[in-house]
Amino acid sequence: MAEQIVTDPILIASDHAGFELKERLEKRLRELGYDVADLGTESADSADYADYAHPLAQKVSNGEATRGVLLCGTGLGMSYVANRYPRVRAAVAWSPEIAELARRHNDANVLALPARFLSEEQAMQIVSTWLDTPFEGGRHERRVEKIERSVAPRLDAARVDKPRESTETR
Numbered sequence: 001m002a003e004q005i006v007t008d009p010i011l012i013a014s015d016h017a018g019f020e021l022k023e024r025l026e027k028r029l030r031e032l033g034y035d036v037a038d039l040g041t042e043s044a045d046s047a048d049y050a051d052y053a054h055p056l057a058q059k060v061s062n063g064e065a066t067r068g069v070l071l072c073g074t075g076l077g078m079s080y081v082a083n084r085y086p087r088v089r090a091a092v093a094w095s096p097e098i099a100e101l102a103r104r105h106n107d108a109n110v111l112a113l114p115a116r117f118l119s120e121e122q123a124m125q126i127v128s129t130w131l132d133t134p135f136e137g138g139r140h141e142r143r144v145e146k147i148e149r150s151v152a153p154r155l156d157a158a159r160v161d162k163p164r165e166s167t168e169t170r
Contacts, residue, residue, distance in 0.1 A: 010131070011059060011068035013039035013052040015078075018071025018115035020044060021123055025069070028124055034131075037065070053081035060109055061085035068110045069127060075112035082110045087148065094118065096129040103133035105140045 010029060014022035019041055029036050039056050041047040049072045056068045060082075070078035075092035082090035090110035091102035094117060102108035111130050113123055135141075 008066045009035040009037045011037050011039055011056045011065045012071075013056045013068070013078075014041055014071035014115065015047045015049040015052060015073075016041060016044050017073035018078075018113065019047075021113070021115040021118070021120060022069075022071045024120050025071075025123055025127060028120075029127070049077040050081050053078045057082040057085040057088050057090070057110065061087050063087075066109060067131070070110060070112045071115045072112070073114065073116040075114040079110075079112040082112065089144070089147065093126050093130065095122075096125050099126045099130035100133045103130055104136045105143075107135040107140070107144050 012022055012026055012029075022038070026036050026038055040052050049070075053070055056065075056070060059065045060068050068082075070082060070090065072078045075094075079090040079092050082088050088110055089102075089106055089108045090112050091098070091106065091108035092112045092114065093099040093102055094114055099108075099111065102111070108130070111127065113126065115123070118126070
């Protein structure tokens, strides 16, 4: 790994599908000198990804943390939850190249890993690349700002506690 760019604690959370890989990544990150805050789950017993993605995304959204790593089977469920929060840009990455571009061009502050499809070595390479890559800014900053401008009005208009309309036909 290159010189550490991240000095704030790195949040990490998973559901049951990502539990074992989360535990191994957390250990390796600590060995490299990172401060890691584990937000669960605590076992490989079945767990709903949203129960772990919401707290991590909330902490990143409100500025309590600058970076977080989420793991589930595909990374998709975790990213869906995290991206509902203002100022959270969660990227599913399955290669170091995707992780690098997610940071460099999109300022991704949450990394979602597809635990069922990565070895520990692959996952660590992805996390290391993501942690070591700075945001490029420039023309990309303008694009990221447009994401944030579009989130606030939508969140005000759509309340999470509203019941969803059924698409079933009766």
